[in-house]
Amino acid sequence: DAVIARHSNMHYGGTYEYPHGLAQVYRACDLVWSQDLWQAGTNSDWLLPNRIYEASYFGCPSVAVRHTVTGQRIEAAGLGFTVEAPTPDALTALLSGLKRADIQARAVGLLRQPDTDFRLTLGELETALAPLFSGGRSGSGEMSPAAANTGESLGA
Template identity: 55%
Template sequence: MNTDFEPDWPNIELGSIENERFFRRSFGMLRGLVRVMRHSESWRDADVIIARNFDLLAIGWSARLLLRRRKIPLVYECLDIHRLLTDSGPVGRIIRWCERQLLRQVQLLIVSSPRFVSAYFKDIQRYDGSFAIIENKLWFDADALARPKVKSDRPANVPLTLGWVGSIRCAPSLRLLLAAADQMGPAVRLKIHGNVHRHALPGFDAEVAVRDNVSYHGAYQYPNDLASIYGESDLVWAQDLWQRGGNSDWLLPNRIYEASWFGCPQIAVADTETGRRIASDGLGLTIDAPTPAALVAALEKLEPKDITRMQRHILNLEDERFRLRESDIARALSPVIGSPPHRRIVEEE
């Protein structure tokens, strides 16, 4: 993804690594460390080191040690709990041990969902250090895109449009959505937008091609294409299912912020952090189980006025719930850049 992205900051390329090739990743990390060491001057005036995943945390800690820059605060940003980190086998235990040792060296942990802290870092890794939450909200480099006005009620005699938007990699979600589309037939249109991970969904194109009420619209420009994508959807599937019992149950996906900015209701599974957020903030619907029967039942109950009511509620919510600002990042980094101590979250049981 983002292969044509050109950074607008002084950038040191650390190289590329392949998904799932864990043995090769270790060599990629060593290569990255060597490249960091060759550019040691870039660390001279650093105020903070932010490692944006486990691999980069290992590189950042090693470079800080080798370059004798131990006084520079080290921040670990974890936006997903990889499946290996919750694996019960020997490889999972080794990686968790490695992460636990590195966690003792960081001055701040940044996560995108409070459940990552309570369910994983506290319960499993026994982390009791400082942390901050930067939710995966919309970011606008320039002026924010305008939020739409509430549309009039959708006519009762047109198909319901269900969207699936973002990084398309979840095989259980694909099976669920296709099964629901098959059961509802012409009463629903499933529109898929985003970058398809075909190594995870090898039969994606064939599955879509044989269904008249399912269409794939390709990758999109972020954020400029979001208004039309969400504007054409009556509601969107927001749930990640491919790591149930772990990351999928704990995360808060960027879909809920994007969809909400543009007034589009969402649907997710009730016993996940995504579902709890949608229910608590009135962002859409939840189903008790990720089954075709539950999803079809929820969709068939929807009336045009129900969709309009949810849209109106979402668009009346404050922009700050869905948009990330520089001040949010500065506040999160305050424990390591000298501002007042960062608050801790209180999780409701």
């Protein structure tokens, strides 16, 4: 709170409850910075953060760095906008060039996409988790975690 209080251009609105508070958070935003920069040059260049799916689900366009997998996904699927580099100048240029109509058009486009573009269906979850509950081998021939926890061997 003290750090934010020193910045007149920042506002702290309090905590939110995950996942129930996501709709309120994203609907209050024009754009969301979706780029992870913690491990730039390695993991951050190829990961796909949950926030691009969360924000898109609620119609909030994302911003990311073009040369990363996150940026490529945003461009390919029309999820938002990209910058050439993660610099204040690049971000300022993007934001200065955007018109409210551009942002609103992208938001409407996101809301028109099937929600299953941004979340897993029950069937997809069941398929993904089936090897964990198979009680033996997973599709790769390795012991499933469920079997490993019971001490079951792979056998012949």
